[in-house]
Amino acid sequence: MALAKKITADSVRHLSMNTQFIASDEDGDIQPTRVLNVSTEESYDLYENRFVYHLIQRLVTFIDKRTDVIFWSTGDETRNTLKMESKVDDAYEEIEYKIEMKIKNRQSYMENDSDNMQVFMRIDRVRRLVMALRNSSFCSMMAGCSMVRSPIQRTNLMMKDPNYRTCYKLWQFLESYDEVGYSIEERDAVLEFDEEYLIQMYTNLITNYTVFKSLLEGDMRDLTELAAEQREVVKPKFIKQIQEEIVDDYNIPDVEIRKVFVEEVTQAQLEAEAKLEEETALRQKVEEERDDALRQLENERWQMQMQLFEIQQTAQEQID
Known part of the structure; x- marks a missing residue:
């Protein structure tokens, strides 16, 4: 009481x-x-309120991601590509000349902003509206509530109230929308060169050929030749017989598959062991040649010391 x-x-x-x-x-x-x-007692921790709160959070993330991508990805980009291939063949030599050059020009941020100002203003307005919802007293009061995940419960209030029904449609839109929010338009154009430009390109070709040819034949500088790489001799193989067979059963037994794997692994292991033995023998040969060279150098040095000692004794005897 x-x-x-x-x-x-x-x-x-x-x-x-x-x-x-x-x-x-x-x-x-x-x-x-x-x-x-x-x-x-008044309580705001209702399912509908939690639904609206997490809808606002998802909307902020949705807009921020696409805003960043659009602001940093818009703008025109021009790429110029030059490709030239020429082949000259005479009785003495065959000359192949290939050149490829790419120049990419990007639009500056100032030009991009001026061209897309209307779009950026619309995006900024939407973002400011969404941030105002996020910073409202409702979101501050609902902070820390339990998470609402799909599928959304279709309560009576959610389906009968027009505002909640619109929020439910927006949630479904965010769930189904998986595009980045912008498109890229690409256009290719082929430029035709005039005769003067072609003459300059052919002149450049002749200049490069002359420089390279003089380097190979008439250059008196000391050019150290790199070690020549020796490759194995390639023997052509010819297919002697092509045998076709219609197979009704496509199920290959596991035993056959394992057999093929074992054969391939064994062959690879044998090749690796043979290569290792070859490298080991080559290394031993190099070490033996190095030891022989060191012993020969030591013998020559000892002989030179003996000759020097004899010369010194002979000179001393002559002085005495």
Whole structure:
């Protein structure tokens, strides 16, 4: 009774229906031992509110990702490619000349902003509206609530209220939209060179040929030739017979597959071992040649010391 703050009609009705909560004292006065106290508490942790809160969070992420990509990816880009191939063949030599050059020009950020200002203003307006929703008192109050994930529960309020129904459609749109938000238009054009430009290109070809030819034949500088790479002799192989066979059963037994794998692995292992043995023998040969050279150098050095000692003794005897 001490906790009851306000007695309402619901309290009297509940007391009349529960007579066990009524007692009388020694004087015969009737006093209730318990009374119904109705109190209301406001709670915003509803499913619909949590749905709207996480919809705003997803909308912010959706717009931020595409805004960054669009702001950094828009702008015109021009790529010029030059390819030239020429072949000259006479009785003495065959000359092949190939050149390829690519020049890529990007549009500056200032030019990009001026050309797409209307689009950027629309994107910025949408982003400011969404950020205003995110920084609202509703989102601050709903921060830390439990996560809402798909599929969304279609409650009565969600389906009958037009605003909640629009939010539900927006959620479905964000779930189904997987595009980046912009498209790239590409256009190729072939440029035709005039005769003067072609003459300059052919002159450049002749100049490069003359420089390279003089380097190979008439250059007197000391050019150290790199070690020539020796490759194995390639023997042509001819297919002698092509045998076709129609097979009805396409299921190959595992035993046959394992057999093929074992043969391939064994062959690869044998080739690796043979290559290792060849490298080991070559290394031993090089070490033996190095040791022989060192011993020969030591012998020659010892002989030179003996000759020098004899020359010194002969000179000393002549002086005496």
